[in-house]
Amino acid sequence: MTSSSEAITEIGTKRAEIKEQYKKFIGRKIIFILSCITVIFIIAGISTTLGSYPITVSEVYSIIFHGLFQDVSNTTEGIIVWKLRLPRIVMGVLAGIGLAIAGTAMQGILRNPLASPTTIGIAAGAQLGAGLAFIIGVGFFGGKFLLIGNAFLFSLIPAGVIFALARFKKATPEMMILAGIAMGYIFAAVTSLLHYFSEAEALKDLVVWMMGDLGRVTWSDLSAVSLTIGVCIPLLIWKSWDLNVMGAGDETAKGLGVNVERDRIVVMIIASLLTAVIVCFTGLIGFIGLVAPHITRICIGGDNRFVIPASGLFGAAFLLGADTIARRIIAPVILPVGIITSCVGGPLFLYLIMRRKREYW
Amino acid sequence: MKLKIKEVEFGYTSVPILKGVCLELAQSEMLGIVGPNGAGKSTLIRCINRILAPQKGSILLDEREIKEMRRMELAKKLGYIPQTAGHAFPATVFDTVLMGRRPHIGWRSSEKDEEKVLDVLQILNIEDLAMHDINEISGGQQQKVFIARALAQEPDVLLLDEPTSNLDIRHQLDVMGAIKNLVRAKEISAIMAIHDLNLGSRYSDKMVMLNGGSIFAAGNPSSVLNPENLKQVYGVVAVVKNESGRPYIVPIRSMEPNGDENENNRRF
Structure with missing residues (x-):
């Protein structure tokens, strides 16, 4: 009698213990997300003070706060903060969120840690589109939209081809990645051809564009980007259970009721669209789409319900931080942010891989 | 829950795998599917779960x-419960089993789902692994986690594809015993493709022997696993012993395809 009631108590404590640990684990994920948000706000504040016109951090926050409710363009500070400095910062946040989440989603559906917008040819497509605009000035749109429109449309080509492969040839994730890499080579070859025959000036424009820069954006660009993000990200978060289940393999996922083929294509298109919209305004900001998801998983595990929002916020904090460095490091010269993301991100990532405790991928 | 399979045919492009398979499964029944490599065991399981779509026939639940x-x-x-294990990204055992609740929940998992996960972890006696990463535990433990995930689904029928491959004898008994107890306790049924004839014999209520995509024999283990069937389907000369009411197979030697006993094997 005593022993059986003891056994029951023991089972009870064990359950309570597991629950406690599980809650703690979720708590850790939420803390990670909150820390990222805090870091974004701090860096955004500091970053806005940088520049030739002196403004303090507290002034920045107050101008931003007031600008939300009233017109602040009657003061010099207001114009500088809202018209000149904030678009860059907001773009940094949005691009970081979008690229990181696109990477997370692609790695999830393709079940491959190497998947990212660069791996599956989106970057090379954008490059070719931009190259055509810069060097021979041809494209689907004229004038102001020549470059953006070209980059956007060309970066969607890989997604289209992969969609067709999946639809008509029942492509496996491995086939999709290989197809993406193959398209990357084709685009790169055509781009090289353009380089070979281009004028020095146009070539430099293209190369600089390729490095990725947040300095070109305006508020109207931002509305396009934030609209896309606002639509795409909730869809991806809604699909996060299915992404989790797909990590266990296609057969298991089907056994759990997930329509694997359809979901893979839907997520692929959403992630490509997200990347294309960002890349066409900023140029190629490498590394975030590949690395932000991994760093996030190292910190909080692989549950996509948390990894999707957390990797986005981490990507935003990271890109904003990199941009701040890019503006300061040899001021007044502003470096393209893509150089900094790779220079800082590469060693950071290597360090995390080497000291990671868990066996993973 | 009753499962009925009628005249199922399946083939990849031109190669037929299953040819007119019919079988029935009652509640609380454990069905073992045996047969040589390529006989269509896994294919049949995948057709039942609609991972593959049969070209002909019907499967009725x-x-x-x-x-x-x-x-x-x-x-x-x-x-x-698939044959291949592993997870592409880090996932705790708890979260892996929680995935089994996927068909029942929307985006958020509730307290009730967490309780169900704890229940199945307890049934399979793997509570201590709850917060371990799925990729860091042994093959036998992983197999139990996958069974737990399938149980969290609260299904009426469990489909197992080689549940004991890669397991040592201790884990084979553990896993099979766990499945048998669950089938009895929860009044569900189970269909398993299994290579190990003796394990299949010991744990199945009914057996089906597939050969070249069709059913060669069906019935209770003693009627299916007899020396004549083993000779014709596997091409193996075997002695079938009786071990506490169940057939126990001791393979002796293989035979040439034409039915002659293999000369090379006879020498040993």
Whole structure:
């Protein structure tokens, strides 16, 4: 009698213990997300003070706060903060969120840690589109939209081809990645051809564009980007259970009721669209789409319900931080942010891989 | 829950794998599917779970065509435990088992789902692994986690594809015993493709022997696993002993395809 009631108590404590640990684990994920948000706000504040016109951090926050409710363009500070400095910062946040989440989603559906917008040819497509605009000035749109429109449309080509492969040839994730890499080579070859025959000036424009820069954006660009993000990200978060289940393999996922083929294509298109919209305004900001998801998983595990929002916020904090460095490091010269993301991100990532405790991928 | 399979045919492009397979499964029954490599065991299991779509025939769950059911609906009735293990990204055992609740929940998992996960962890005696990463535990433990995930689905039928491959004898008995107890306790049924004839014999209520995509023999283990069937289907001369009411197979030697005993093997 005593022993059986003891056994029951023991089972009870064990359950309570597991629950406690599980809650703690979720708590850790939420803390990670909150820390990222805090870091974004701090860096955004500091970053806005940088520049030739002196403004303090507290002034920045107050101008931003007031600008939300009233017109602040009657003061010099207001114009500088809202018209000149904030678009860059907001773009940094949005691009970081979008690229990181696109990477997370692609790695999830393709079940491959190497998947990212660069791996599956989106970057090379954008490059070719931009190259055509810069060097021979041809494209689907004229004038102001020549470059953006070209980059956007060309970066969607890989997604289209992969969609067709999946639809008509029942492509496996491995086939999709290989197809993406193959398209990357084709685009790169055509781009090289353009380089070979281009004028020095146009070539430099293209190369600089390729490095990725947040300095070109305006508020109207931002509305396009934030609209896309606002639509795409909730869809991806809604699909996060299915992404989790797909990590266990296609057969298991089907056994759990997930329509694997359809979901893979839907997520692929959403992630490509997200990347294309960002890349066409900023140029190629490498590394975030590949690395932000991994760093996030190292910190909080692989549950996509948390990894999707957390990797986005981490990507935003990271890109904003990199941009701040890019503006300061040899001021007044502003470096393209893509150089900094790779220079800082590469060693950071290597360090995390080497000291990671868990066996993973 | 009753499962009925009628005249199922399946083939990849031109190679036929299953040819007119018919069988029935009652509640609380454990069915072992045996047969040589390439006989169609896994294919049959995958057709039942609609991972593959048969070109002909019908599969009925309580008189309802499975191909007319929504995948999510089917996932509430059939729990599939695949052969291959592993997870592409880090996942705790708890979260892995929670995935089994996927057919029953929307985006958020509730307290009730967490309780169900704790229940199945307890049934399979793997509570201590709850917060371990799925990729860091042994093959036998992983297999139990996958069974737990399928149980969290609360299915009426468990489908197992080689549940004991890669397991040592201790874990083979543990896993098979766990499945048998679950089938009895929860009044569900189980269909397993199994290579190990003796394990199959010991744990199945009924057996089906497939050969070249069709059913060669069906019935209780003693009627299916007899020396004549083993000779014809596997091409193996074997002695079948009786071990506490169940056939126990001791393979002696293989034979040439034409039916002659293999000269090379005779020498040993």
